[in-house]
Amino acid sequence: MQLVVGRVGRAHGIKGEVTVEVRTDEPELRLGPGAVLQTEPASAGPLTIEAGRVHSGRLLLRFEGVKDRNAAEALRNTLLIAEVDPSELPEDEDEYYDHQLMDLDVVLADGTEIGRITEISHLPSQDLFIVEREDGSEVMIPFVQEIVTEIDLENQRAVIDPPPGLIDDRAVVASTRDAEAEAGAAAQGEAKAEAKDEPRGDGS
Incomplete structure (x- = not known):
């Protein structure tokens, strides 16, 4: 290989x-x-x-x-x-060769499918899984024990426990949109209040 x-x-x-x-x-x-x-x-x-x-x-x-x-x-x-001999394995049981990890299905602990590993990026600080999602988008998963909780080669999957926002930022976007809407509504309310307080003409 x-x-x-x-x-x-x-x-x-x-x-x-x-x-x-x-x-x-x-x-x-x-x-x-x-x-x-x-x-x-x-x-x-x-x-x-x-x-x-x-x-x-x-x-x-x-x-x-x-x-x-x-x-x-x-x-x-x-x-x-x-x-590399395909049957060759690293000496440390907690280490894996890239070819063992490629194409693994990435899932949450409850079985929810996230995507498939298409690339492993070796950075100076840590390794990253590049995961392709069903819609064609990509997400980067740090290959650290706190996030990647299990590598199951027999069932060809990697189980992850991602922190909030790592794989799905829709909640963050929604909260930002709500905050903007609230800010806009508050600004409109202030503008109406100011309009009520302003004198209307000179009274003649």
């Missing part, structure tokens, strides 16, 4: 290093020296990682044969793809 494990960013320095947007929970394994990666577009690879290091919180990689800034810049936006 092929999995996207990273995306090449801009060149760093003049010796062929590139910044990499990591898309795997195991960068030490997938993006370590000696790893051979397929690419998208395929014409850019395969690429063999020669060396890697972390600089200012970013992963920097150098590939064999990429010796200068121009060659590194030519790889910008290239997707890095690793070959």
Whole structure:
């Protein structure tokens, strides 16, 4: 099974290093020296990682044969793809590979369907599920234990307990609309009251 494990960013320095947007929970394994990666577009690879290091919180990689800034810049936006055994599982039972989570149904504890996971976004602070809803809209669900309470691979679903407003902001919109209506009504009432108090002509 092929999995996207990273995306090449801009060149760093003049010796062929590139910044990499990591898309795997195991960068030490997938993006370590000696790893051979397929690419998208395929014409850019395969690429063999020669060396890697972390600089200012970013992963920097150098590939064999990429010796200068121009060659590194030519790889910008290239997707890095690793070959993974579908039966392979993370060592930690509370961790999951992206391919295990893709296409899971997202539901509430009472079974209410929210949508389907179409993408996992790996951010520096946390991972996010990109969930496509039935109407085609998308909602982002932080992959944290307080919100994602269960991953049920057997039944292909992720159970969530979202805080107010995370997946449905209609209540917020309604309350805002009501507040605006109340404010408008109050303004009209004040205007009428002022009109009553104003003198009507000079009395002649």
